[in-house]
Amino acid sequence: MGKKVVIAGGTGFIGQYLQKKFLEMGDAVTIISRQSPHVSWDDQEGVVQSLEGAELLINLAGKSVDCRYNDKNKAEIFQSRTETTKALGDALLQCKNPPSLWINSSTATIYRHAEDRPMTEDGGDIGIGFSVEVAKEWEKAFFSYRLPATRQAALRMAIVLGPGGGVMTPYRNLVRFGLGGVQGPGNQRFSWVHIEDVFRIMLFLMEQKKLSGVFNCSSPEPVTNREFMTHLRTMMNKKIGLPTPKWMLEAGAMFIKTETELVLKSRWVIPERLETAGYEFKYDTLEKALGHILSN
Numbered sequence: 601m602g603k604k605v606v607i608a609g610g611t612g613f614i615g616q617y618l619q620k621k622f623l624e625m626g627d628a629v630t631i632i633s634r635q636s637p638h639v640s641w642d643d644q645e646g647v648v649q650s651l652e653g654a655e656l657l658i659n660l661a662g663k664s665v666d667c668r669y670n671d672k673n674k675a676e677i678f679q680s681r682t683e684t685t686k687a688l689g690d691a692l693l694q695c696k697n698p699p700s701l702w703i704n705s706s707t708a709t710i711y712r713h714a715e716d717r718p719m720t721e722d723g724g725d726i727g728i729g730f731s732v733e734v735a736k737e738w739e740k741a742f743f744s745y746r747l748p749a750t751r752q753a754a755l756r757m758a759i760v761l762g763p764g765g766g767v768m769t770p771y772r773n774l775v776r777f778g779l780g781g782v783q784g785p786g787n788q789r790f791s792w793v794h795i796e797d798v799f800r801i802m803l804f805l806m807e808q809k810k811l812s813g814v815f816n817c818s819s820p821e822p823v824t825n826r827e828f829m830t831h832l833r834t835m836m837n838k839k840i841g842l843p844t845p846k847w848m849l850e851a852g853a854m855f856i857k858t859e860t861e862l863v864l865k866s867r868w869v870i871p872e873r874l875e876t877a878g879y880e881f882k883y884d885t886l887e888k889a890l891g892h893i894l895s896n
Contacts, residue, residue: 603655604656605656607632609705710727804879818871836894
């Protein structure tokens, strides 16, 4: 018999990948989602029952930040993270046999724009701005719960790269159509993590029963935007990639209803705690990660 795993907000790119991997291991997976036929967020008793006797709870719930930051979307981004986290915390308090580990998603965007040095869990500087406030409130909601039978780990995720979807789809399209040059100045750091390592990090945290708190979920080899686009063009055999200056990004972002912060903020994040604890990345370099993704 495999373990019982619950993935909240598990219908997106990362959640679907995790579900597939756990099922391949012979585990039973329950999804909590607003989408049928999964356990509904509105069914509090159903949420409690799904958590009862589970070994692992993973919370990925939250409205995509790939949108314009108007008042309506800002409110939804905030509430979709903090309210679902609180709903899970409240449900865990009602469990007689709660999961031994609760992994909550967070974001590496919590750190400041950094071009001078990498940000670690202990030595990183928390930034300012809307995205940072979201991350702070998200973690605050998560760590406000004191659960004696459940370890808590918040994964400050970098940009997740993987085959079959996620951010790789628009990046590949840019290169395909000759627009795969630098975006903005090109010096901004691009911290990333392969989706397989996200899964393996979760297994690692299950095994390492003394680990809890905040973890940077990011490859140990971040690159610049210029390096990322160069690697991608090379591996897709595209010699020409037109650059996209900041003014063009601003205009384009308005047109496709997103924000330039997603591309222009310099995220320089190092997974110090995971590496110190002994975690070894399967895809530690961008060459390995893109080689796998582009061959699938």
